[in-house]
Amino acid sequence: MxxxxxxxxxxxxxxxxxxxxxxxxxxxxxxxxxxxxxxxxxxxxxxxxxxxxxxxxxxxxxxxxxxxxxxxxxxxxxxxxxxxxxxxxxxxxAPALRGAPLAADASVVERVRHVIETEINPQLASHGGRVSLRELTGEGIAVLQFGGGCHGCGMVDTTLRNGIEQTLRQRVPEISGVRDATDHATGQNPYFS
Missing domain, CATH: 2.60.300.12 (HesB-like domain)
Known part of the structure; x- marks a missing residue:
């Protein structure tokens, strides 16, 4: 109400x-x-x-x-x-507008998804892009799937290594690295060709 x-x-x-x-x-x-x-x-x-x-x-x-x-x-x-x-x-x-804060006992997967949704995707959205967590390996590797303007983008490796990986490793210490699982050859509207 x-x-x-x-x-x-x-x-x-x-x-x-x-x-x-x-x-x-x-x-x-x-x-x-x-x-x-x-x-x-x-x-x-x-x-x-x-x-x-x-x-x-x-x-x-x-x-x-x-x-x-x-x-x-x-x-x-x-x-x-x-x-x-x-x-x-x-x-x-509006108390629920910006989402509920992350629980203190949140799992690694929940924390990674929270960082992606609250910090990484809002930045990627300025280029029409987004990323999602596809898998978290036992070694702490976050396997990511890019979409929108990031799908097929020529700068995705830079974004992945210099932006996303650094942010995730700072916010979620259990993350040891990131890997891109996107088939970028099928991207139809990349931000940078």
């Missing part, structure tokens, strides 16, 4: 009234959920803009729609608006 304070509802209602569009609502979605870069995006939406999987929150004079895929990350969020000398500040507190 998302909680909107009365001042936040008043703020949204005023913005909607200024648009003079019938049945206009507000859509809320999570951007980069489950990562340290997790954030929220708000936008106006008309009924025709809805996909049908949204979670609808009835407010005073309008509806707030939460994008379906964002619900797990925004459930329990609190939206508030505090007036000040410059107009005001809208805040959204």
């Amino acid at each position: 998302i909680v909107l304070s009365e001042t936040a509802q008043d703020h949204f209602r005023r913005l909607i009234e200024q648009q003079e569009i019938a049945d206009l609502g507000i859509r809320l979605r999570a951007v980069h959920p489950g990562t340290p870069q997790g954030d929220c995006q708000l936008e106006f939406c008309e009924p025709a803009d809805l996909h049908g999987d949204e979670w609808q929150v009835e407010c005073s004079g309008f509806s707030l729609y939460v994008e379906g895929t964002s619900v797990p990350f925004l459930d329990g969020a609190e939206v508030d608006f505090v007036r000040d000398a410059t107009g005001g500040q809208l805040t959204i507190r």
Whole structure:
């Protein structure tokens, strides 16, 4: 359940009234959920803009729609608006937005996946790429699978050795090295040829 304070509802209602569009609502979605870069995006939406999987929150004079895929990350969020000398500040507190912290007793595999998802993939995403853990050998070798812009990229060896391997070995001391299991010859849209 998302909680909107009365001042936040008043703020949204005023913005909607200024648009003079019938049945206009507000859509809320999570951007980069489950990562340290997790954030929220708000936008106006008309009924025709809805996909049908949204979670609808009835407010005073309008509806707030939460994008379906964002619900797990925004459930329990609190939206508030505090007036000040410059107009005001809208805040959204969403405890699950950036993902749950890693448990103290997490396995090596869980820790490697956590580092990949929270540190490595957000950086690779700037080039349209991603990486996933395919296997962890008994010798501590992380076998990785590249995708997106990294699949077939001419710089993947540099990224692997100077970026990913160093990061994983620093964050997860049990990792002794990394190996790429990707068939780069089949890459269709590499960032660097």
